[in-house]
Amino acid sequence: MNTIADKRTRRHTIAVLVDNEAGVLARVVGLFSGRGYNIESLTVAEVDATAHTSRITVVTSGTPDVIEQIEAQLRRLVPVHRVVNWTTDKPGVEREMALVKVAGQGDKRVEAMRISQVFRARVVDTTHTSFVFEITGGPDKVDNFIDLMRPLGLVDVSRTGVAAISRGPEAM
Amino acid sequence: MDKDGMMNRLAEDVVTLSGAEMVIRALKDQGVAHIFGYPGGAVLPIYDALFAVEGLTHVLCRHEQGAVHAAEGYARSTGKPGVVLVTSGPGATNAVTGLTDALMDSIPLVVLTGQVATHLIGNDAFQECDTVGITRPCTKHNWLVKDVNDLSRVLHEAFQIATTGRPGPVVVDIPKDIQFKKGAYVGPESVSHRTYRPKTEPELGSIVRAIELMAAAERPVFYTGGGIINAGPEASRLLRELVRTTGFPITSTLMGLGAYPASDPQWLGMLGMHGTYEANLAMHDCDVMICLGARFDDRVTGKIDAFSPNSKKIHLDIDAAQINKNVRVDVPIVADAAKALKEMLHFWKTQRRKVNAPALKDWWKQIEEWRGKKSLSYRQSNSVIKPQYAIDRLYELTRDREVFITTEVGQHQMWAAQRFKFEGPNHWMTSGGLGTMGYGLPASIGVQVAHPDALVIDIAGEASVQMTMQEMSTAMQYGLPVKIFILNNQYMGMVRQWQQLLHGGRYSHSYSEALPDFVKMAEAFGCVGLRAEKPGELDDKIREMIDVKRPVLFDCRVDPKENCYPMIYSGAAHNEMVLSDAGDETPEVTEEGKMLV
Numbered sequence: 167m168n169t170i171a172d173k174r175t176r177r178h179t180i181a182v183l184v185d186n187e188a189g190v191l192a193r194v195v196g197l198f199s200g201r202g203y204n205i206e207s208l209t210v211a212e213v214d215a216t217a218h219t220s221r222i223t224v225v226t227s228g229t230p231d232v233i234e235q236i237e238a239q240l241r242r243l244v245p246v247h248r249v250v251n252w253t254t255d256k257p258g259v260e261r262e263m264a265l266v267k268v269a270g271q272g273d274k275r276v277e278a279m280r281i282s283q284v285f286r287a288r289v290v291d292t293t294h295t296s297f298v299f300e301i302t303g304g305p306d307k308v309d310n311f312i313d314l315m316r317p318l319g320l321v322d323v324s325r326t327g328v329a330a331i332s333r334g335p336e337a338m
Numbered sequence: 339m340d341k342d343g344m345m346n347r348l349a350e351d352v353v354t355l356s357g358a359e360m361v362i363r364a365l366k367d368q369g370v371a372h373i374f375g376y377p378g379g380a381v382l383p384i385y386d387a388l389f390a391v392e393g394l395t396h397v398l399c400r401h402e403q404g405a406v407h408a409a410e411g412y413a414r415s416t417g418k419p420g421v422v423l424v425t426s427g428p429g430a431t432n433a434v435t436g437l438t439d440a441l442m443d444s445i446p447l448v449v450l451t452g453q454v455a456t457h458l459i460g461n462d463a464f465q466e467c468d469t470v471g472i473t474r475p476c477t478k479h480n481w482l483v484k485d486v487n488d489l490s491r492v493l494h495e496a497f498q499i500a501t502t503g504r505p506g507p508v509v510v511d512i513p514k515d516i517q518f519k520k521g522a523y524v525g526p527e528s529v530s531h532r533t534y535r536p537k538t539e540p541e542l543g544s545i546v547r548a549i550e551l552m553a554a555a556e557r558p559v560f561y562t563g564g565g566i567i568n569a570g571p572e573a574s575r576l577l578r579e580l581v582r583t584t585g586f587p588i589t590s591t592l593m594g595l596g597a598y599p600a601s602d603p604q605w606l607g608m609l610g611m612h613g614t615y616e617a618n619l620a621m622h623d624c625d626v627m628i629c630l631g632a633r634f635d636d637r638v639t640g641k642i643d644a645f646s647p648n649s650k651k652i653h654l655d656i657d658a659a660q661i662n663k664n665v666r667v668d669v670p671i672v673a674d675a676a677k678a679l680k681e682m683l684h685f686w687k688t689q690r691r692k693v694n695a696p697a698l699k700d701w702w703k704q705i706e707e708w709r710g711k712k713s714l715s716y717r718q719s720n721s722v723i724k725p726q727y728a729i730d731r732l733y734e735l736t737r738d739r740e741v742f743i744t745t746e747v748g749q750h751q752m753w754a755a756q757r758f759k760f761e762g763p764n765h766w767m768t769s770g771g772l773g774t775m776g777y778g779l780p781a782s783i784g785v786q787v788a789h790p791d792a793l794v795i796d797i798a799g800e801a802s803v804q805m806t807m808q809e810m811s812t813a814m815q816y817g818l819p820v821k822i823f824i825l826n827n828q829y830m831g832m833v834r835q836w837q838q839l840l841h842g843g844r845y846s847h848s849y850s851e852a853l854p855d856f857v858k859m860a861e862a863f864g865c866v867g868l869r870a871e872k873p874g875e876l877d878d879k880i881r882e883m884i885d886v887k888r889p890v891l892f893d894c895r896v897d898p899k900e901n902c903y904p905m906i907y908s909g910a911a912h913n914e915m916v917l918s919d920a921g922d923e924t925p926e927v928t929e930e931g932k933m934l935v
Contacts, residue, residue, distance in 0.1 A: 185533055189474065192471070192474060193474060231662065231666075235659065235663060238658050238659035238661070238663075239659050241658065241659070242657065244531075244533065244534050245532075247533050
């Protein structure tokens with residue numbers, strides 16, 4: 167063999183800058199489903215209205231070989247301007263927002279409130295029997311918060327998926 | 339110039355046309371001479387604009403799949419894009435097989451589909467389908483044009499994207515109201531795509547590393563593919579120069595046949611599942627593999643983790659996504675094949691590189707030993723026509739002419755690839771990646787449209803050819819004297835072969851108990867029908883087929899049980915080839931192997 171291939175699966179955050187044209191998201195998503203790659207989260211919005219560009223941030227997982235293929239296949243799509251892997255190409259910061267609904271009364275309600283303060287979550291809706299928390303952070307932090315809320319009456323979660331950007335003064 | 343004058347000048351530059359007229363104008367501006375199509379409700383305005391046009395010939399096929407395959411044959415035999423015009427709904431869905439075929443084999447096609455009017459899109463209108471949705475995964479790119487002022491730009495972009503970089507099919511979906519509306523037409527020169535920039539220039543550092551590896555090689559082999567053909571005749575010429583300069587052996591994929599002349603002593607024949615013993619053993623044992631315009635397809639590599647275990651690999655491809663996809667390589671070169679080959683030759687000469695001659699001599703000695711196995715030999719018969727014999731006679735009796743060969747898919751395709759000797763590029767048209775039965779007959783029609791005076795032969799099987807048989811009617815309508823040479827063994831031969839080898843001889847639904855009388859069928863179409871049943875009559879019948887200046891269906895009755903060898907069984911490695919089904923050397927197919935297609 168030429169090289170001992172690294173078979174370890176790792177999570178990668180990949181940003182794709184695309185022309186904001188009809189069907190471009192379907193091209194990106196179709197590429198993942200058609201070639202059997204996994205999408206863990208997906209965030210899409212127009213980022214420059216005058217240049218008609220949108221930014222798609224995909225969190226995926228795979229071995230280094232698979233990730234190399236994913237990036238190459240993305241670059242092949244005609245409306246794609248740039249592809250950057252924040253996990254391997256350059257250091258980035260990533261954030262995700264989640265709305266987390268917890269229902270309950272008594273000690274559990276107090277404990278949910280106490281933990282939300284530790285995580286710097288905000289309360290955006292409250293009733294006598296429920297809270298909706300808004301939490302922002304890396305995906306791991308959001309995961310942890312949700313796990314902690316589970317025994318305290320977790321009833322619903324809505325996550326935005328990851329937004330990521332590079333450290334330092336340069337653009338993507 | 340005053341302001342009014344400026345406005346007047348601008349008004350003169352802008353041509354106002356209907357959408358349908360724009361389509362015709364754009365095709366002419368792109369140098370298109372032939373289109374293949376089938377009319378229907380959603381493209382009537384375009385057909386109306388086509389009615390009185392001169393210099394643009396429309397070939398009416400009998401099915402949209404046939405139109406797309408014909409365009410593929412046209413494209414592959416000319417290097418120019420094939421153009422197709424079909425209607426919405428079933429017109430578009432019938433084109434999907436051809437689009438996928440062209441995507442897999444990197445064939446430049448521009449397919450124009452009609453669509454229901456924009457205000458009806460999404461309403462489940464008559465003959466509506468989500469054409470861009472359906473064709474997104476089987477095109478290089480596609481567009482739905484919702485503004486007539488975008489139409490000419492999109493059409494020119496479509497030609498640019500189809501023909502540059504790694505070529506491929508594109509679809510432009512044009513709603514019927516857009517075909518009627520008037521708008522501004524722009525010419526091809528004023529169009530520049532916002533994002534599409536295919537990389538064609540090689541990095542010289544990787545060229546130099548490749549040359550170093552080649553000069554030090556003891557057991558080198560060139561492994562070339564369809565990318566050389568797609569890069570144009572200059573790439574084939576440069577390949578020949580490089581191969582002769584180095585003296586290295588060369589093999590090729592199914593798609594690459596003809597890029598290097600089969601009569602040359604350095605040619606090892608095709609490699610892969612039904613490749614020659616010497617080609618596959620050279621691939622397995624080489625120390626430097628120079629892969630040019632091929633993509634390490636599973637039909638080529640066999641068992642992937644036993645593939646050429648001790649070689650350094652150079653991989654030239656215009657598509658960066660092919661690098662390290664199936665096999666990790668040591669020196670990647672992402673570039674146009676002709677440009678990269680030119681640089682390789684340049685550096686080889688200016689750096690005064692020499693091959694390792696003593697090692698190369700030993701390597702050739704080894705290869706000659708493998709060649710001595712004569713892996714393409716077969717047992718001749720006096721009573722029944724062996725399919726291999728039929729191909730050999732077809733080759734011998736046509737070799738003094740310019741001959742283009744298309745095929746269907748199956749045993750006959752492999753026998754044709756193994757035995758027909760191609761001397762130049764663009765003369766061999768076969769469905770490689772997708773393996774589309776029914777490709778060859780319509781493809782031969784496209785080839786004949788482009789080369790009216792050449793001898794165009796579809797080497798077919800009786801099963802495949804029935805999938806697109808209706809296109810004989812197209813051949814008649816346009817006086818295209820294609821020769822459909824059917825190796826009729828009454829079985830889906832390759833299916834039968836696999837059932838014999840992998841499924842205990844249970845020939846489940848691979849025998850056609852009722853076949854048409856192909857001679858009568860030919861006559862029904864107005865073509866010429868010929869039949870050969872004995873080896874002794876074959877030559878005369880083939881000569882008759884060549885001499886007839888009309889389309890011919892040739893029913894060549896061959897041995898129904900002949901298997902195609904040599905063969906690498908599913909899940910086996912290159913050095914585990916089976917040369918014939920004579921007895922004990924037939925290996926067990928592994929459970930893993932049975933899972934593979």
